[in-house]
Amino acid sequence: MATQFDPANAQNLMEIEKQFAVKAVEQAQTYWNLLEKVEPKDLKLTKYDDEIFDHLMKTFPELATEPYEKLTKIDEDWMKSNDGKKRWREFIESYKEKVKDYNFGSLIRTDARDEYGESNTIFVTRIQFYAFEIARNRLGLNEKAHEIAVEEAIKEKAKKEKEARAAAKKKGSKS
Numbered sequence: 001m002a003t004q005f006d007p008a009n010a011q012n013l014m015e016i017e018k019q020f021a022v023k024a025v026e027q028a029q030t031y032w033n034l035l036e037k038v039e040p041k042d043l044k045l046t047k048y049d050d051e052i053f054d055h056l057m058k059t060f061p062e063l064a065t066e067p068y069e070k071l072t073k074i075d076e077d078w079m080k081s082n083d084g085k086k087r088w089r090e091f092i093e094s095y096k097e098k099v100k101d102y103n104f105g106s107l108i109r110t111d112a113r114d115e116y117g118e119s120n121t122i123f124v125t126r127i128q129f130y131a132f133e134i135a136r137n138r139l140g141l142n143e144k145a146h147e148i149a150v151e152e153a154i155k156e157k158a159k160k161e162k163e164a165r166a167a168a169k170k171k172g173s174k175s
Contacts (some may be wrong), residue, residue, distance in 0.1 A: 012131065024107045025107065032115065039146065040145070040146050056132075060091075068162060079128075091128075099126065106124055108128070108129050
Protein backbone atom coordinates (compact mmCIF):
# COMPACT_ATOMS: atom_id res chain seq x y z
CA MET A 1 0.00 0.00 0.00
CA ALA A 2 1.45 3.39 -1.06
CA THR A 3 1.74 6.14 1.52
CA GLN A 4 0.51 9.66 0.91
CA PHE A 5 3.25 12.02 -0.34
CA ASP A 6 3.97 14.79 2.18
CA PRO A 7 5.82 17.69 0.51
CA ALA A 8 6.62 19.23 3.93
CA ASN A 9 8.74 16.20 4.77
CA ALA A 10 10.16 15.52 1.31
CA GLN A 11 13.92 15.39 0.95
CA ASN A 12 15.72 17.71 -1.42
CA LEU A 13 17.37 15.32 -3.81
CA MET A 14 20.37 16.98 -5.46
CA GLU A 15 19.74 15.34 -8.84
CA ILE A 16 16.15 16.62 -8.95
CA GLU A 17 17.27 20.11 -7.97
CA LYS A 18 19.88 20.08 -10.74
CA GLN A 19 17.24 19.07 -13.28
CA PHE A 20 14.98 21.94 -12.15
CA ALA A 21 17.91 24.36 -12.40
CA VAL A 22 18.81 23.15 -15.91
CA LYS A 23 15.19 23.55 -17.03
CA ALA A 24 15.01 27.08 -15.57
CA VAL A 25 18.25 28.10 -17.31
CA GLU A 26 17.04 26.66 -20.61
CA GLN A 27 13.81 28.64 -20.30
CA ALA A 28 15.76 31.84 -19.54
CA GLN A 29 17.99 31.30 -22.59
CA THR A 30 14.96 30.66 -24.79
CA TYR A 31 13.27 33.82 -23.54
CA TRP A 32 16.43 35.89 -24.11
CA ASN A 33 16.61 34.53 -27.66
CA LEU A 34 12.98 35.55 -28.18
CA LEU A 35 13.76 39.07 -26.92
CA GLU A 36 16.52 39.22 -29.53
CA LYS A 37 14.35 38.13 -32.45
CA VAL A 38 10.94 39.66 -31.67
CA GLU A 39 9.97 43.19 -30.72
CA PRO A 40 8.81 42.83 -27.09
CA LYS A 41 5.49 44.58 -27.75
CA ASP A 42 4.71 41.86 -30.35
CA LEU A 43 5.69 38.94 -28.10
CA LYS A 44 2.92 36.62 -26.91
CA LEU A 45 3.94 34.24 -24.12
CA THR A 46 0.68 32.35 -23.44
CA LYS A 47 -2.84 32.17 -24.76
CA TYR A 48 -3.86 33.89 -21.50
CA ASP A 49 -1.66 36.99 -21.86
CA ASP A 50 -4.59 39.44 -21.76
CA GLU A 51 -6.10 37.80 -18.70
CA ILE A 52 -2.75 37.55 -16.87
CA PHE A 53 -1.94 41.20 -17.61
CA ASP A 54 -5.36 42.47 -16.46
CA HIS A 55 -5.29 40.25 -13.35
CA LEU A 56 -1.78 41.45 -12.44
CA MET A 57 -2.73 45.12 -12.77
CA LYS A 58 -5.89 44.68 -10.68
CA THR A 59 -4.27 42.52 -7.99
CA PHE A 60 -1.12 44.63 -7.71
CA PRO A 61 -2.11 48.23 -8.46
CA GLU A 62 1.32 49.35 -7.23
CA LEU A 63 2.75 47.71 -10.37
CA ALA A 64 0.33 49.63 -12.60
CA THR A 65 1.59 53.04 -11.50
CA GLU A 66 3.69 54.97 -14.03
CA PRO A 67 6.63 55.07 -14.56
CA TYR A 68 6.31 51.36 -13.69
CA GLU A 69 9.43 51.25 -11.52
CA LYS A 70 8.17 48.18 -9.60
CA LEU A 71 7.81 46.32 -12.92
CA THR A 72 11.09 47.56 -14.33
CA LYS A 73 13.07 46.64 -11.22
CA ILE A 74 11.58 43.83 -9.15
CA ASP A 75 11.66 44.35 -5.40
CA GLU A 76 12.25 40.84 -4.07
CA ASP A 77 11.75 41.99 -0.46
CA TRP A 78 8.32 43.36 -1.37
CA MET A 79 7.39 40.06 -3.05
CA LYS A 80 8.58 38.03 -0.04
CA SER A 81 6.99 40.20 2.62
CA ASN A 82 4.09 38.59 4.52
CA ASP A 83 1.56 40.65 2.55
CA GLY A 84 3.39 40.00 -0.73
CA LYS A 85 3.55 36.24 -0.16
CA LYS A 86 -0.18 36.09 0.60
CA ARG A 87 -1.18 38.15 -2.43
CA TRP A 88 1.19 36.29 -4.77
CA ARG A 89 0.07 32.90 -3.47
CA GLU A 90 -3.55 33.73 -4.31
CA PHE A 91 -2.54 35.07 -7.74
CA ILE A 92 -0.41 31.99 -8.52
CA GLU A 93 -3.01 29.46 -7.41
CA SER A 94 -5.69 31.02 -9.62
CA TYR A 95 -3.76 29.64 -12.64
CA LYS A 96 -3.51 26.09 -11.34
CA GLU A 97 -6.02 24.71 -13.86
CA LYS A 98 -5.08 27.01 -16.76
CA VAL A 99 -1.34 27.41 -17.16
CA LYS A 100 0.85 24.35 -17.52
CA ASP A 101 3.69 24.27 -14.97
CA TYR A 102 2.25 27.48 -13.44
CA ASN A 103 4.24 26.97 -10.23
CA PHE A 104 7.42 25.59 -11.82
CA GLY A 105 10.56 27.58 -11.00
CA SER A 106 11.72 30.18 -13.51
CA LEU A 107 14.54 32.69 -13.64
CA ILE A 108 13.63 36.32 -14.13
CA ARG A 109 15.74 39.42 -14.56
CA THR A 110 15.26 41.72 -11.59
CA ASP A 111 15.95 44.74 -13.80
CA ALA A 112 14.23 44.73 -17.19
CA ARG A 113 16.88 47.09 -18.60
CA ASP A 114 19.63 44.50 -18.31
CA GLU A 115 20.41 40.95 -19.35
CA TYR A 116 20.38 37.79 -17.28
CA GLY A 117 23.31 37.62 -14.89
CA GLU A 118 24.16 36.51 -11.38
CA SER A 119 23.33 39.88 -9.83
CA ASN A 120 20.25 40.47 -12.02
CA THR A 121 18.38 37.19 -11.66
CA ILE A 122 16.01 35.72 -9.09
CA PHE A 123 13.93 32.56 -8.94
CA VAL A 124 10.14 32.94 -9.25
CA THR A 125 7.24 30.73 -10.28
CA ARG A 126 6.40 30.36 -13.97
CA ILE A 127 3.18 32.38 -13.62
CA GLN A 128 5.06 35.21 -11.88
CA PHE A 129 7.57 35.15 -14.74
CA TYR A 130 4.72 35.36 -17.25
CA ALA A 131 2.97 38.13 -15.33
CA PHE A 132 6.05 40.35 -15.08
CA GLU A 133 7.31 39.71 -18.61
CA ILE A 134 3.90 40.14 -20.26
CA ALA A 135 3.54 43.48 -18.45
CA ARG A 136 7.11 44.52 -19.27
CA ASN A 137 6.59 43.70 -22.94
CA ARG A 138 3.24 45.48 -23.23
CA LEU A 139 4.43 48.60 -21.42
CA GLY A 140 7.68 48.91 -23.40
CA LEU A 141 9.90 48.09 -20.42
CA ASN A 142 11.83 45.36 -22.27
CA GLU A 143 12.98 47.61 -25.14
CA LYS A 144 16.48 48.04 -23.65
CA ALA A 145 16.81 44.27 -23.15
CA HIS A 146 15.76 43.75 -26.77
CA GLU A 147 18.46 46.18 -27.92
CA ILE A 148 21.10 44.43 -25.77
CA ALA A 149 20.07 40.99 -27.09
CA VAL A 150 20.25 42.19 -30.72
CA GLU A 151 23.68 43.78 -30.14
CA GLU A 152 24.96 40.55 -28.53
CA ALA A 153 23.70 38.49 -31.47
CA ILE A 154 25.45 40.78 -33.97
CA LYS A 155 28.73 40.55 -32.01
CA GLU A 156 28.43 36.75 -31.74
CA LYS A 157 27.77 36.42 -35.47
CA ALA A 158 30.80 38.60 -36.30
CA LYS A 159 32.98 36.57 -33.94
CA LYS A 160 31.91 33.29 -35.58
CA GLU A 161 32.51 34.70 -39.05
CA LYS A 162 35.99 35.87 -38.02
CA GLU A 163 36.78 32.44 -36.56
CA ALA A 164 35.52 30.73 -39.73
CA ARG A 165 37.71 33.00 -41.93
CA ALA A 166 40.73 32.31 -39.70
CA ALA A 167 40.09 28.55 -39.85
CA ALA A 168 39.68 28.69 -43.65
CA LYS A 169 42.87 30.75 -44.01
CA LYS A 170 44.77 28.32 -41.78
CA LYS A 171 43.45 25.35 -43.77
CA GLY A 172 44.38 27.08 -47.05
CA SER A 173 47.94 27.77 -45.90
CA LYS A 174 48.44 24.07 -45.06
CA SER A 175 47.62 23.02 -48.63
